[in-house]
Amino acid sequence: MQTTATIQHKEVQEFLSKAPLSFSVGGKWVPSSNGKTFPTFDPGTGEILAEVYEATAQDVEKAVAAAAHAFTHSGWARLAPNERAVFLHRLADLVEGQRDVVAEIESLDVGKPLAQAQGDVQNFCQTIRYYADLSVHVQYRTALAVPHHEARVVHQPRGVCAFIFPWNFPFLLVGWGIAPALAAGNTVVIKPAEETPLSTLYLMNLVHQAGIPDGVVNVVTGTGEGAGAALTRDPRLARMSFTGSPEVGRLVARECGQNLVPVKLELGGKGAAVVFEDADVDATANALVSAITLNTGQVCCTASRWVVQESIYDQLVSSAAARMKNLQIGYGHDAGTQMGPVVSPKQRDRVLGYIKKAQQEGAEAVLEGGPLKVSGKEKGFYVKPAILAGDAGNVACREEIFGPVPYLLKFKNEDEAIQLVNRSSYGLANSVWSADLQRANRVAESMIAGNSWVNAHNVFVHGIPYGGVNLSGMGGGVLGPNTFFDYLRDLSVVRPLA
Numbered sequence: 001m002q003t004t005a006t007i008q009h010k011e012v013q014e015f016l017s018k019a020p021l022s023f024s025v026g027g028k029w030v031p032s033s034n035g036k037t038f039p040t041f042d043p044g045t046g047e048i049l050a051e052v053y054e055a056t057a058q059d060v061e062k063a064v065a066a067a068a069h070a071f072t073h074s075g076w077a078r079l080a081p082n083e084r085a086v087f088l089h090r091l092a093d094l095v096e097g098q099r100d101v102v103a104e105i106e107s108l109d110v111g112k113p114l115a116q117a118q119g120d121v122q123n124f125c126q127t128i129r130y131y132a133d134l135s136v137h138v139q140y141r142t143a144l145a146v147p148h149h150e151a152r153v154v155h156q157p158r159g160v161c162a163f164i165f166p167w168n169f170p171f172l173l174v175g176w177g178i179a180p181a182l183a184a185g186n187t188v189v190i191k192p193a194e195e196t197p198l199s200t201l202y203l204m205n206l207v208h209q210a211g212i213p214d215g216v217v218n219v220v221t222g223t224g225e226g227a228g229a230a231l232t233r234d235p236r237l238a239r240m241s242f243t244g245s246p247e248v249g250r251l252v253a254r255e256c257g258q259n260l261v262p263v264k265l266e267l268g269g270k271g272a273a274v275v276f277e278d279a280d281v282d283a284t285a286n287a288l289v290s291a292i293t294l295n296t297g298q299v300c301c302t303a304s305r306w307v308v309q310e311s312i313y314d315q316l317v318s319s320a321a322a323r324m325k326n327l328q329i330g331y332g333h334d335a336g337t338q339m340g341p342v343v344s345p346k347q348r349d350r351v352l353g354y355i356k357k358a359q360q361e362g363a364e365a366v367l368e369g370g371p372l373k374v375s376g377k378e379k380g381f382y383v384k385p386a387i388l389a390g391d392a393g394n395v396a397c398r399e400e401i402f403g404p405v406p407y408l409l410k411f412k413n414e415d416e417a418i419q420l421v422n423r424s425s426y427g428l429a430n431s432v433w434s435a436d437l438q439r440a441n442r443v444a445e446s447m448i449a450g451n452s453w454v455n456a457h458n459v460f461v462h463g464i465p466y467g468g469v470n471l472s473g474m475g476g477g478v479l480g481p482n483t484f485f486d487y488l489r490d491l492s493v494v495r496p497l498a
């Protein structure tokens, strides 16, 4: 460990002191077969947190083999749902018991404020519990009423399910991904993002402690082109779930297509918030600033285009700009920090690059934004939030920036607002803000996306599906009851009656 950050929990010290960190295959901690490692950084200090073993294609093959073996031999797939649920609730209990330890690891690795990381860990536990409970209550046999046949559909676990995750919500997303797959009786191989592998590795300690059979959950750490691509090419997969950018999503889908492995893609977004003149302007400005600065704007569904009715435009802009200027930006562990750094120098360059390019294309910088030096943490990857405004063709209005940079657009009437929202090639999540609920619901239903929120942004409730259309994803999304059935295959059993 090379960070100078003050670590609060001895468990985190111990965990990091074991670096280079091994990954977990078949219930064992293993180094990469060629001994190669890669560093993961503390974005708040710019220093290396730990070296992590970089899985080779051969290591990935072994992980898939371990998961395949566990599927057929460990008994996990054949356990009654309530028996599997006991293991999963035990895992949730263990994670809850170590919430602050996992949150510290997450905050160090991603740069997010500690309180947000604690919320992510809690969300992970809720997801595990939601699908564990759901699995006990669903029907695994559906009788079919057809003439002259006795027939039913039986829902069976599929086999090895692979998961590739991004770096913005590493721990929370692991929960969203693997909870339904495990509750349905599958085994899994996880490839976390190379920027943020630590919380997923730490989770494996708790998976082992929970007594989940060896090989049911496997983690391989490494690069996208290396371990990630090797995973997508494995013909033994029963299913692939990818969360990340549309560019990589295409590659993943293409590779899986070669083997006809079904793919679920949760991709990027360019979410809009439509604010009508009868909305509470200050409260809406506050909510939108919170949304665009949450996780330093590195949120797929954030409100990145603010589409504002012209009569309240100036008032909303000045209210939002004042709040953004007062935001406390700093180290994730420091009390009072509202916004941490972005995850990497590459991400910082991306955000700053978009701010510059947008202005070159004619956008107005209502709030300048730019790089930021935090005292005592000068090498951290900090940025100041910006607010841009201009026409809808601007690059910053079309493309996902993934930073604290909203783009403002004005509208005159409802039709124009809907048209501005729907001209995006993404389709993840938008919101409508209005005191007139009839209008708000009408506009919400006109949006081409997976999710429309009314008088709120970033609403995640277990039991409500969350997913995207067009460039934002395909395959049914996550968090809903149907997600559970994505991890079961259907088998029709039929007997003709004489």
Ligand code: NAD
Residues within 6 Å of the ligand: 164, 165, 166, 167, 168, 169, 191, 192, 193, 194, 222, 223, 224, 225, 227, 228, 229, 230, 232, 243, 244, 245, 246, 247, 248, 249, 251, 252, 266, 267, 268, 269, 299, 300, 301, 400, 402, 428, 468, 472, 473
């Ligand atoms: P990314 O697409 O660059 O990487 C995501 C993962 O894919 C990483 O683990 C990476 O190692 C892996 N990868 C890279 N190349 C690969 C390849 N050739 N084959 C297989 N795997 C490969 O995305 P990112 O920068 O980590 O995350 C940001 C993106 O994720 C944004 O677009 C964001 O909107 C999106 N996202 C979407 C959701 C959602 O639920 N829809 C949630 C979080 C993030």
